[in-house]
């Protein structure tokens with residue numbers, strides 16, 4: 257056993273209101289720079305929809321992630337042999353057209369326009385060329401366009417759905433969609449890292465955050481094609497790759513990342529998971545239908561004395577283990593099995609997990625009744641819902657429905673149980689039966705309810721003390737730089753000559 | 754052939770200039786790597802324009818790599834090369850393929866320059882040093898092709914005359930008598946090559962110095978530890 261610690265995340269999709277506050281918080285801190293205007297390290301997509309960049313899930317086009325080939329794991333887009341051929345021109349790299357061309361408006365014209373018969377307007381100006389442009393796409397262009405024929409219908413997750421199911425997703429007046437906020441998953445088997453010819457991308461040993469060493473990045477662009485989630489971006493001005501850094505400067509000072517901190521729906525949870533690094537390759541090679549379970553099985557129980565001992569041996573500080581014991585992520589992913597990894601079939605082993613959404617599912621049935629009609633099979637409507645199970649399974653179960661169904665059933669049982677307790681329009685007996693059938697005890701239901709609905713800031717974000725100040729002092733003596741130069745970069749990270 | 758002007762110029766161009774450019778080359782590339790590592794980037798523009806990028810960059814790189822390899826082989830193994838060329842058929846094949854790859858380089862280069870001119874997004878990220886570099890490269894490739902066509906069998910005379918000259922430079926005892934007798938186009942090709950080398954440290958061309966060879970043998974995943982002393986263990990998965 258080789259225990260490692262990883263700062264991991266859960267997004268509770270049932271709570272996301274699609275307000276984009278998270279995206280704006282991130283943009284204001286990190287990507288409000290030349291060359292980074294088009295980047296959204298955090299973005300919120302409407303599902304069904306094409307996402308950002310357009311159709312990023314279409315790996316026939318982008319060839320992101322890993323594939324299994326004769327018992328081995330192989331990057332789909334590149335690899336030791338292919339790297340030489342891809343380095344001059346990467347055949348699967350998205351271009352700016354797949355995202356959008358950033359723009360601003362010529363506001364000065366409103367003030368400076370000569371007097372005339374018409375109102376002056378502020379024309380859109382490209383932030384790349386400075387010339388006027390016709391806006392053809394933008395960030396989040398298909399926001400709320402569930403049901404639209406150009407966007408929603410081209411969602412790659414619709415694969416395998418029957419015609420009827422597809423129609424039901426976009427039926428007039430019964431249209432359904434949900435939000436899908438995304439950041440880098442800080443994967444355990446990151447394709448971006450494995451693809452970088454320069455070795456510029458790396459995973460931090462202490463907390464698993466995946467970063468780009470920009471001093472080593474040479475713009476070979478492999479990572480951009482290799483990340484199946486399209487969460488490495490190319491700064492076209494600096495000529496360097498950039499990606500979500502999980503706000504590590506904030507985490508190191510005990511603050512939640514900006515998108516987590518600002519989340520209006522309070523859908524975001526952050527905590528430590530301990531895992532067995534020896535098993536990464538074996539787990540990433542599992543067959544599709546076993547992937548979710550295999551990844552869960554490599555997450556270790558932070559209370560197990562054996563694990564604690566191995567963690568100490570691996571040099572993990574006790575404070576980290578203690579944080580893992582209080583981790584909300586551990587509860588959602590491992591204990592309750594409510595949170596699932598996105599597209600685990602890409603085999604990067606993402607460490608951001610999603611609680612699949614159910615609000616629109618429930619609201620879809622029996623429109624005129626406040627409480628659903630109860631049949632013998634209390635969960636019948638989960639499979640008959642308007643967001644077809646298959647669609648969610650394509651997103652969160654590598655195409656297999658069992659784990660998604662389990663998570664939805666448990667969520668529904670918890671709701672009914674709470675309803676029996678507080679509203680009283682459901683028989684307690686029925687609710688308890690549902691809990692039993694959903695593999696949930698009343699105590700667990702209480703906990704799920706608490707952490708979902710009443711969670712405080714401190715319960716949602718359990719940030720371990722990282723003691724980075726000590727770590728850095730071991731490597732660099734600040735006294736050395738006294739009276740001679742500044743700290744850090746001696747020159748700014750400007751574009752090369 | 755030896756005019757008075759060239760008797761002054763030749764020592765300057767063939768005995769002094771090479772040392773100046775190599776000195777500049779090493780000084781600036783090393784210093785730039787130490788002080789401004791960040792600036793070591795190929796500054797790829799593929800992200801801004803994908804299609805024409807292919808038609809420019811791919812032929813250019815394959816062409817230039819093969820042609821440069823040819824030059825290096827003639828420099829390092831002149832005897833073997835001459836021996837190889839002693840059968841005319843082999844010489845013809847070698848010369849013809851060198852020319853083809855030279856033309857490939859030219860096609861790629863012209864396509865890249867045209868792309869930089871015509872695509873407004875790309876023009877925006879093209880600096881003065883890029884334009885100078887393009888001009889130098891164009892002169893270099895065109896003069897090279899001219900030499901290949903009008904002064905054929907270069908693979909043999911390079912090995913016989915230019916290689917000794919280059920080695921004399923390496924040995925710090927420049928002897929350019931063989932060069933002084935060369936036609937103007939060849940001289941231009943050599944001098945311009947020095948200019949490219951001298952200017953290279955100030956351009957994006959430094960990316961050739963950091964081609965990522967360790968990738969071929971490192972393990973796929975890279976983990977860096979801050980609390981563990983020692984070099985960052987590239988290759989721990």
Ligand code: SF4
Pocket residue numbers: 439440441442443446447448449466482483484485486487488499604
């Ligand atoms: S989501 Fe993409 S960028 Fe983030 S760690 Fe995984 S492969 Fe790398």
Ligand code: SF4
Pocket residue numbers: 271272273274275276277278279300435437518519520521522523
């Ligand atoms: S801030 Fe929270 S609720 Fe709003 S879109 Fe982002 S994740 Fe959803």
